[in-house]
Amino acid sequence: MMSKFFTRAALATAALAIWANAASALDISGAGATFPYPIYAKWAESYKKETGNGLNYQSIGSGGGVKQIKARTVAFGASDQPMKAADLDAAGLTQWPQVIGGIVPVINLEGVAPGALVLDGPTLAKIFLGEILTWDDAAIKKLNPKLKLATATIVVVHRADGSGTTFNFTNYLSKVSADWKSKVGESSAVEWPVGIGAKGNEGVANNVANTKGAIGYVEYAYAKQNKLTFTKLVNKDGKIVSPATESFQAAASAAKWAPTEGFYEILTDEPGAKTWPITAATFILLPKQPQDEAATTEALKFFSWAFANGGKAAEELDYIPMPKTVVELIKKNWADVKGAGGKSLAP
């Protein structure tokens, strides 16, 4: 009786192993940024339903994604921080933006409704530098003449973990404030002059919600879903804008995407009357001459499918799909990805 049981168990295990092998044969492997993980996961689910091919995406962070694709342990890498053209060439990689998101300042100020407070870049930089200490500072009053502002102390909340959100936010502050650029600079983690560090978007949001007089920055999707008090910003054209799908897409359209530069473009402080100044694209990295051609072909098929069919899912999760004109450019650039015989692998 026991031996019968063991035989069955062995058979079942063997069957499972065969099934798992068959399933993983066409699975696309990817690793990198955490910010686009929800949408990649959602796309993967729909893609598997349609084609039977799965996606195994490990959201280990942008730095990890770059390391993994350089070591060629995955079919594609994902990063919030684009690589420069020279670095791409050195690593034999091609790069394109896959999806867009926005970053919004959020505050906790009694009697101030979402979208009621207006800030501009230099003021935001001074707040995060610790030069503006109270909410009734002249610089903030000047931007909000109609708002009654109390003498509350400003509590700065920033990300403690290295993150693409921080990279784009500090990139914006560097562009609009020479002081910020020289004293702090831009990176996925910086030496913050003031404030408390919180882990992840949810950490920043929670600390802002709990602390009177707090200001922080989070992903737009996060601010919207949790109904946080966001601020408006003054953009490069001097117009006051609200964070919304249209204003993020305006930024993506205004950018001068250059395929030869690996689409290196950071969507902060872009021109345009409707443009939201802190918009961010997240990037995909892929080898130009892959060792595993089948895996790369499958990955390209997946992203092609996502550009064609993934827009609605992206908007449901408050990501912004790439504008059509940019998608055309990206697809044209895929001709660079070549197999051993010099044949393009683009679908």
Added chain:
Amino acid sequence: MTVVEPDRRERNGAMEVTDFALAQKITPAVIVDRPRALGRIALIDRIFHHLTRTAAIIVLIILGGVIVSLFRGALPAIKTFGFGFFTSQAWNPVNDNFGALPAMYGTIVTSIIAMLIAVPVGLGVATFLTELCPHPLRRPIGVAIELLAGIPSIIYGIWGLFVFAPFVQVHVQPALIAGFAGVPVLSNLFAGPPYGIGVLTASFILAIMVLPFIASISRDVFETVPTVLKEAATGIGCTTWEMMRHVVLPYSRVGVVGGVMLALGRALGETMAVTFVIGNAHKVSPSLLAPGTTISATIANEFTEAVGDIYTSALIELGLILFLITFMVLAMARYMLMRLERTSA
């Protein structure tokens, strides 16, 4: 067939064991080749000896491997910053300028405060459970404390951030700030705006996390104290406190110190719970209410997105420092235990 009890086998001498084992096999009709049977048993013993020795050696190899790979990973940072790494407060990923002082300070200070809270409370719990608690309640309370030890640290972190930190911010920190306002040193320790999160809150969370270790180990060792000794103490008119202080604690101090050191080890290395509530600021602040950071929190926060060799290497060097701190704590504990044993002998 009778089975040889393991403890009985241990109590007998080596020869007796083999004879005893042989006796089990001999049936009157069969003549056993005695040397061969003995040889087989000796072989099994040798294999067992080698197996256990290999297990012990593997631990040493892993430990050595960890030290070597930590050191190799940290080498670029060690070369760049030298001894200055220990004294610098900088933590600037943009310019690749790093220092370990804030993280080391935060690690040590949070652990010390946590132990200051958890040791008296833990010993109190253990005393209550072994001496004062009504019998029907002993088991439920004991189990509840052990359950505390089983809660994953991320749960403590989330609870700390969403429930405990707001409570501390509204009820504890303002009272501390106001209460110590005029006192010379303490007013600096409890200064600044009440953020809710910070070094003190992280220490509180750590104290709650290590409490079950101290309480349950102390309870176990208190229970090993012979009843005769305790009855003698009570007999000459000792109060419960005097009995604990002069009879139970001296008898069980080695075990208690062991439990405390285990708890300290956990406090030093704790990551997730601390990350949520410490504020993650790379600064050494005189105020305990200000945000700070610890070594493990820094590594957990920044390792995934660390770009560049020096940044990664600095984080690995932090790991090496934590390893050294833990090693020194354990060495100190051993030394203390050795001295205790010598004085009591």
